[in-house]
Amino acid sequence: MPLLEYLANGLIFSSIIVLGSIGLSLVYSIADFANFAHGDTMTVGAYGSFVAFGLLGGMGGSLLGLPLGFYVSLLVGMALAAAIAVLTHLAVYEPLDTDSIGLLITSIGVAFVYRASLMGIFGTDFLQYDITRSGPIPFLLDTVGVAITQRDVAIVVSAAVLVGALHFLLQRTTLGRKMRATADNPDLARVSGIRTDRVILVMWVIGSALAAAGGVFLALYSQLDPRIGFGILLVVFAAVIVGGIGSVYGAMLGGLLIGMIHELTPLLGDIGIPIGTAYAPAIAFVIMVAVLLVKPRGIAGDLT
Amino acid sequence: MTSDSKGEIGRRTVLKVGSGAGVAALAGCISTNSDDGDTDTPTDGGGDGTQTTDGGGGGGMSTFEIGMVDSTTGSLSAFGQRNQRGKDLALAAVNDVGVKGGELSIVVEDSQSEPQGGVSAAQKLVNQDSVPFLIGAVGSGVSLAIYESVVQGTDVVQLSQNSTGLSLTDFPGLLRMSPTGSTQSLALANIMAEDGHDSVAVTYVNNDYGQSLADAFVENWDGEIAYNNSHDQEQQSYSSVVSQMNSSGADAWLFITYQPEFATMVNEMYSSGYDAPMYGADSVSGTDVLENTPEGSMDGMKIVVPSAPVEEENYQQFVSEFEDAYDEEPTVWSAYAYDCVINAALAVQAADEFTGTALQETVREVSRPEGEQVTSYEAAHQILADGGGPSDVDYQGVSGPIDFDENGDPKGFLQILEVQNHDYVGIGFIEG
Numbered sequence: 133m134p135l136l137e138y139l140a141n142g143l144i145f146s147s148i149i150v151l152g153s154i155g156l157s158l159v160y161s162i163a164d165f166a167n168f169a170h171g172d173t174m175t176v177g178a179y180g181s182f183v184a185f186g187l188l189g190g191m192g193g194s195l196l197g198l199p200l201g202f203y204v205s206l207l208v209g210m211a212l213a214a215a216i217a218v219l220t221h222l223a224v225y226e227p228l229d230t231d232s233i234g235l236l237i238t239s240i241g242v243a244f245v246y247r248a249s250l251m252g253i254f255g256t257d258f259l260q261y262d263i264t265r266s267g268p269i270p271f272l273l274d275t276v277g278v279a280i281t282q283r284d285v286a287i288v289v290s291a292a293v294l295v296g297a298l299h300f301l302l303q304r305t306t307l308g309r310k311m312r313a314t315a316d317n318p319d320l321a322r323v324s325g326i327r328t329d330r331v332i333l334v335m336w337v338i339g340s341a342l343a344a345a346g347g348v349f350l351a352l353y354s355q356l357d358p359r360i361g362f363g364i365l366l367v368v369f370a371a372v373i374v375g376g377i378g379s380v381y382g383a384m385l386g387g388l389l390i391g392m393i394h395e396l397t398p399l400l401g402d403i404g405i406p407i408g409t410a411y412a413p414a415i416a417f418v419i420m421v422a423v424l425l426v427k428p429r430g431i432a433g434d435l436t
Numbered sequence: 437m438t439s440d441s442k443g444e445i446g447r448r449t450v451l452k453v454g455s456g457a458g459v460a461a462l463a464g465c466i467s468t469n470s471d472d473g474d475t476d477t478p479t480d481g482g483g484d485g486t487q488t489t490d491g492g493g494g495g496g497m498s499t500f501e502i503g504m505v506d507s508t509t510g511s512l513s514a515f516g517q518r519n520q521r522g523k524d525l526a527l528a529a530v531n532d533v534g535v536k537g538g539e540l541s542i543v544v545e546d547s548q549s550e551p552q553g554g555v556s557a558a559q560k561l562v563n564q565d566s567v568p569f570l571i572g573a574v575g576s577g578v579s580l581a582i583y584e585s586v587v588q589g590t591d592v593v594q595l596s597q598n599s600t601g602l603s604l605t606d607f608p609g610l611l612r613m614s615p616t617g618s619t620q621s622l623a624l625a626n627i628m629a630e631d632g633h634d635s636v637a638v639t640y641v642n643n644d645y646g647q648s649l650a651d652a653f654v655e656n657w658d659g660e661i662a663y664n665n666s667h668d669q670e671q672q673s674y675s676s677v678v679s680q681m682n683s684s685g686a687d688a689w690l691f692i693t694y695q696p697e698f699a700t701m702v703n704e705m706y707s708s709g710y711d712a713p714m715y716g717a718d719s720v721s722g723t724d725v726l727e728n729t730p731e732g733s734m735d736g737m738k739i740v741v742p743s744a745p746v747e748e749e750n751y752q753q754f755v756s757e758f759e760d761a762y763d764e765e766p767t768v769w770s771a772y773a774y775d776c777v778i779n780a781a782l783a784v785q786a787a788d789e790f791t792g793t794a795l796q797e798t799v800r801e802v803s804r805p806e807g808e809q810v811t812s813y814e815a816a817h818q819i820l821a822d823g824g825g826p827s828d829v830d831y832q833g834v835s836g837p838i839d840f841d842e843n844g845d846p847k848g849f850l851q852i853l854e855v856q857n858h859d860y861v862g863i864g865f866i867e868g
Contacts, residue, residue: 249584254512260728279708354700398680408665
């Protein structure tokens, strides 16, 4: 059943893309620029958690086939990425009096600095979490013929929990309402008494922490090296734009769509269209353009 | 040729203008010219060290500067780091003895394992540092890109340390220390047929190296090809490749890719519970793969790797030096880089002057037959220093006999490795 297998792969890959694209979209909606350092923020978070996991170890016990220490190190990685993003915002983006293009180019520079620092500290060789890989879950393999590991399930479930938590925050808390108001119209938000500079900081924290989670899962899924985040950034951009840039829910939908398309590319070969899987990112971008032709502001461009 | 002689005239003119204009300008000219080996006599700028040839140490220590483009970062960085170690050992061996009474220095630039990065690195070395001899690069696509856009049409000597792509054979001006991969493809096809497989799934990295090895394999393979597709470098997921190879129903899987990509694929195969017999080209083997894949995930896999002459005394000497310095066993890739440096130093020693034109004539001669076979830089240097010509020496490298043919390819031979208990074990040799 290759189709089910591709769909399962797509769901796992999408989880990672979704985590990355939410943060990118948040930064765009509130700070108003395309943050090219976002991919490297993912990498920073992944290295942070990698080091933390090395120090903490498994801590006994496990959840969804991963040691508890991994989940703690995930939080450490998220906190580290958030702290570094806030510092970068305060030291670089905020003092800069330039337009969104200037900020975009600056963020490319920031991306290089992040990556160079990681290469300097950890070298360029790729690394793996010291967590034993297991084969596919036998029950699923026997019943539906789909090979999914516990690790894959952990990635999808954790991503769903994080996205659910963000949804609750945005819809049910005062902070969420302030964030939505600031994203919608910062000037109006400020005159209504919202301290928008604080909201911007919170937005950086949330966006970068989610990005870090995406980076950690990416490293867990394949491997960790200083270029993983930058390597996936363009696909994340595609997800954000197809979903409607600036919209958190659009980013979720876009991430799911782009991740699925990416992993469903082998279907083309299976039905006799000679397009290899090497072209998966290109196909994802073609679909992005097709969606934009029909809905110029993206799937959820009119929502926030 | 032409562009270089223009360069010489340009430099001389600059020197004249410089000496007229003042000391500051002149100082700049001297330093850009220092690679010509005569920092003491700036007016001799175009003369290219004829003085040092017979004068020996007369003019004090002169430095002969050559360039190296290496993959210190990117997906071939594992090779790049091995290369640097081999290079450092060779440079120490050369400078213990000296080159024409001076010393050899190597400017290393990073290619980031990509053609674009390689070309800018080579441009910097050739145009700014004016090196007449360029060691580079690791990836075959990178080596070719450098040759076609920087080296071709000049008289700079390019010697690739690690490229095994087949298409390099079509460029006789581009030398390489590692044997061509076509021998690997042929050997893989034979081994897989011997093991009784009828159909095979092939995946290769989407560049010159992968494409040419895969093409050569398909040409030499008599059975069925159930799947034959490329994949991109540095993707975060190869699960679609692995799923497709599985659904092709092939008896055996062949991987022609690099270590990070292959490690990801092995992990995905393992996670999905696929256990088809695996075969691989040399570039999929290495400690990075062993360390980053689960125990037992590759057992039984067969890999064909270019091999060093492990029974030769000079190779064993190299191994013990390497182990003393770095506390680990060298790979053949370090040995290639080592021999590149030694071969370059001998070419410089044997040449009348330190120019690309002169080095073109000596670089092949010092390591091919007719001439006394020697196994160390010191012995080879002795023959040349005693008045021997380039064809009086036949340097036998730690990586093999070298002996560049008319296409710039060396002789070489291959070892078959099998993964047993998550480690590589040699199970035989094949002549190249």
